Amino acid sequence: MAKFSDLNLNAKILKAIDEAGYETPTPIQDGAIPAALEGKDVLGIAQTGTGKTASFTLPMIHLLARGRARARMPRSLVLCPTRELAAQVAENFDTYSKHLKLTKALLIGGVSFKEQDLLIDKGVDVLIATPGRLLDHFERGKLLLTGVQVMVVDEADRMLDMGFIPDIERIFGLTPFTRQTLFFSATMAPEIERITNTFLSAPTRIEVARQATASETIEQAVVMFKASRREREGSEKRAVLRALIEGEGDGCTNAIVFCNRKTDVDICAKSLKKYGYDAEPIHGDLDQSQRTRTLDGFREGNIRILVASDVAARGLDVPSVSHVFNFDVPSHAEDYVHRIGRTGRAGRDGKAMMICAKRDEKNFDAIEKLIQKEIPRIENPIAQTDEPQTHAKPRGSKAASEAEKPKRNSEKQAVQNEPSEKVAPQSKDRNRGRKNQSHTVKGMGDHMPSFIALSFEDRRAN
Numbered sequence: 001m002a003k004f005s006d007l008n009l010n011a012k013i014l015k016a017i018d019e020a021g022y023e024t025p026t027p028i029q030d031g032a033i034p035a036a037l038e039g040k041d042v043l044g045i046a047q048t049g050t051g052k053t054a055s056f057t058l059p060m061i062h063l064l065a066r067g068r069a070r071a072r073m074p075r076s077l078v079l080c081p082t083r084e085l086a087a088q089v090a091e092n093f094d095t096y097s098k099h100l101k102l103t104k105a106l107l108i109g110g111v112s113f114k115e116q117d118l119l120i121d122k123g124v125d126v127l128i129a130t131p132g133r134l135l136d137h138f139e140r141g142k143l144l145l146t147g148v149q150v151m152v153v154d155e156a157d158r159m160l161d162m163g164f165i166p167d168i169e170r171i172f173g174l175t176p177f178t179r180q181t182l183f184f185s186a187t188m189a190p191e192i193e194r195i196t197n198t199f200l201s202a203p204t205r206i207e208v209a210r211q212a213t214a215s216e217t218i219e220q221a222v223v224m225f226k227a228s229r230r231e232r233e234g235s236e237k238r239a240v241l242r243a244l245i246e247g248e249g250d251g252c253t254n255a256i257v258f259c260n261r262k263t264d265v266d267i268c269a270k271s272l273k274k275y276g277y278d279a280e281p282i283h284g285d286l287d288q289s290q291r292t293r294t295l296d297g298f299r300e301g302n303i304r305i306l307v308a309s310d311v312a313a314r315g316l317d318v319p320s321v322s323h324v325f326n327f328d329v330p331s332h333a334e335d336y337v338h339r340i341g342r343t344g345r346a347g348r349d350g351k352a353m354m355i356c357a358k359r360d361e362k363n364f365d366a367i368e369k370l371i372q373k374e375i376p377r378i379e380n381p382i383a384q385t386d387e388p389q390t391h392a393k394p395r396g397s398k399a400a401s402e403a404e405k406p407k408r409n410s411e412k413q414a415v416q417n418e419p420s421e422k423v424a425p426q427s428k429d430r431n432r433g434r435k436n437q438s439h440t441v442k443g444m445g446d447h448m449p450s451f452i453a454l455s456f457e458d459r460r461a462n
Contacts, residue, residue: 007033010062012099017058020095026051031206033059036182041203043196044184050208053092056152056182061097063150063180064125069103072120073147074127077175079168081158083108083130083288084295089154090128102126107133110288117142131159131167138174145174156185156192165191172199186334218344221378222354222364236382237355238271241327243381244353245277245305248323251351254298255323257307258339260331268327269307279305310335318342326354329363333370353378 004017004025025033028046035042036059046052060076069075080086090106105119107129113136120127120143127134137143151172153159159168172195181200185192196203225240227233245252257272259265262283269281280294280303297303299318310330321343330336336354344350354375356364368374 002030007058008037009033009058010065010100012065013058013061013096016096016098019098022054026055026208028052028206028208029055029058031204031208032056032182035204035206036060036180037062039180041180041200042182043200043203043205044182044208045188045206046184046186046208052184053089053154054096056154056184057089057092057096060126060150060152060182061093061100061102064102065100067125069123069125070147071123072142073144074105074120074124075147076126076150076152077134077145077148077171078126078128078152078154079131079134079159079171080128080154081130081162081164082284083110083291085155086128086130087292093126093128104128107137108288109133110291113137113140131164131171134171135167145171146176148175148179150180150182151175152182152184154184156183156195157187157189160189160191165195169195169199217348218340218350218352220340220352220354220375222356222375223378223380225355225357225380227357233357234267237327237357238268239382240355240380241268241325242272242275242277244325244355245323247381248351251322253304253322254301254318254320255305255325256321256339256342257305257325257327258330259307259309260328262309264328265307265309272305272307277305278303279307281307283309310339320348321345322350324350324352326352329354329356329360329367331363333363333366336367337371 002025003023004014007025007030009017028044028050029052032042032044032052032055036056042056044052044055056078060078064075067075078086078089080089086106086108090104093102093104102125103119103123104126105116105124105128107116107127109130109132116133116137120137134143138145153168156168159165181203183196183200183203188196223240223244225237227236241257245255257268257279259268262285265281265283269279272279280297282291282294286294294303294306298306307327324340324343326336326339330339340350340352343352354364364375
């Protein structure tokens with residue numbers, strides 16, 4: 001089995017790797033690093049958790065060890081779909097370049113432009129950015145990409161999901177044709193394959209089998225959920241989540257709750273806090289400082305439950321997560337493996353529980369097909385005591401109508417037997433009411449107040 005020392009990396013990089021406690025490269029690293037060191041384009045097909053971040057940061061640092069950056073002209077560029085993943089890449093760069101004098105800038109949303117401009121003006125060796133913020137700096141005239149020697153696109157499939165592909169194509173056009181490109185994606189959708197055919201030159205293809213199975217240390221379970229009423233589905237589902245958390249007792253030291261939509265992330269976190277749980281939301285619409293503060297609090301143990309969207313959880317590396325709760329069944333089966341992989345890391349035990357509503361059963365079947373395993377079903381922990389009783393007929397039903405008939409008939413008979421006293425009908429229609437009146441309408445006659453008469457006489461005199 002190969003070791004990092006066999007990959008011809010700079011001695012100072014090898015020292016940093018050794019200090020980080022790594023000895024053996026992963027399959028994606030073993031395939032990508034030698035090709036990248038030779039200056040070849042690399043197409044890596046691998047999911048998160050396979051060690052691909054080091055597979056491009058290590059050769060990039062090696063290639064940049066010589067030379068010097070110029071103002072506003074970064075020497076290399078790493079594009080990431082989310083702020084969290086970009087921040088993780090930046091941490092990796094710091095870890096492996098600690099013995100080399102290389103500079104970096106992290107361009108992500110939610111951070112002051114002024115601070116980022118100061119770094120760019122000084123000149124950086126590595127620019128790590130999300131596509132939108134990178135183009136913002138370029139359009140403001142603060143950045144030139146003509147000096148980029150190495151360009152990395154990380155998690156291209158997520159870029160596609162988030163609608164960044166047009167931005168990626170534009171950024172490719174702003175960089176030199178002679179650049180070296182390292183391109184990574186978990187899947188090869190037709191749109192991504194078109195980009196690689198257009199912008200990569202005879203790439204070395206390294207494909208790591210997709211992670212279709214979860215760690216054996218993760219215990220999985222699912223609640224097949226059905227709401228008592230459609231309009232109560234959300235509240236009842238949140239009650240099931242709370243019951244699952246409570247059922248785990250002290251064993252649930254910390255947890256990540258995954259929702260499919262950002263609005264549900266906020267609602268779910270607010271609901272948990274309302275019921276006394278230490279929970280905070282994290283998703284793409286939150287301010288970057290708040291997202292960083294929330295992640296740090298979760299890593300340090302100050303926050304027990306993190307309610308997250310898939311995008312925000314990308315790049316999240318917390319080694320000791322005891323539980324993962326899938327409040328929603330993920331739309332993509334591969335995301336299930338990614339989600340539950342947040343627990344049971346480094347050989348630890350973990351537990352993953354999911355709530356599956358009726359409409360999610362198709363996606364749930366796709367998950368079981370992918371992992372080639374049946375996920376154990378568990379009982380709904382919430383007793384449905386408030387469901388409508390079967391013997392009670394709803395108002396307006398045929399049975400209710402039949403039961404009301406004798407009552408209505410008796411009331412009708414009682415009205416017919418009453419003395420026939422002619423009363424002027426009360427009508428909302430004034431005209432119709434007047435037709436039914438048998439007497440003429442009279443004025444005030446002799447009873448006219450004197451002050452009205454005086455006023456009338458005074459007017460006539462005038």
